[in-house]
Amino acid sequence: MPPLFKVVPKKGEGIYLYDEKALEDYRKKHKENFTLQRYKGLGEMDAEQLWETTLDPERRVLKKVEIEDARLASEVTELLMGSDVAPRRNFIHEHAREAVIDA
Template sequence: YQAILPIRGKILNVEKASIDKVLANAEIKTMINAFGCGFSEGYGNDFDITRLRYDKIIIMADADVDGAHISTLLLTLFYRFMPELIFEGHVYIAMPPLYKAMPSKGNEEYLYDDKALERYRKRHKGPFTLQRYKGLGEMDAQQLWETTLNPETRMLKLVEIEDARMASEVTEMLMGTDVPPRKAFIYEYAPDAELDI
């Protein structure tokens, strides 16, 4: 059994927001209600992991920069206000493919990154059609089922506390109010930046 909770765009950056704004945010309130276990007791509310309604909370976002940003914002929310979800192994990230290779002869294959596409091109002899997914919304129902919803075929990454801590630190640095660390980060990593067009 699965349930899908659509989130409209990017959620509130909890790193910059007051607790009142966090608790008043419609998207965050909906997630808290859906999960069923409350909010971190560090803020005066009762969090009870035994009331969690789902064994897995899977973040499904596009395989692009915006999707990574949405995932980071969600991980920061969980790490700051519901860390037990991560500590107890309930948070996952869906790994949607970037490409679908369709050879004229043989089986179709989902490819999850550019390296997989390079390997496919080297080993595949003969013509093939390549479909690049710009996002989950571009997939039809069958493709979405095969790649991200079907427990037999989907690829999930378990989020460990180190992933969440790093996401939280990066979010705090890049989106917080302290400018010098953000500026230093941009200067250091700007040469490695790639355009995602």
């Protein structure tokens, strides 16, 4: 699982934070200024950062994902990733309130 943030204090090495709670805790403990980088996806990382956070077996964080209904998951994936815009738009409008953002 890639991190959401990288914080770099004025003095010291940067660390990766994986959720909003970790960022909140960091801010409470570290009152000095720091640089904050928000990652929205893996494409924003350079090769070294990708290795450090996602690929290195010694440091990466893995989450187990279980799919209860593979057929439904496949259909929804095809709907959301397909080229037909109208069904995708309808799905998003129908399910927008169910979304969990940055959880």
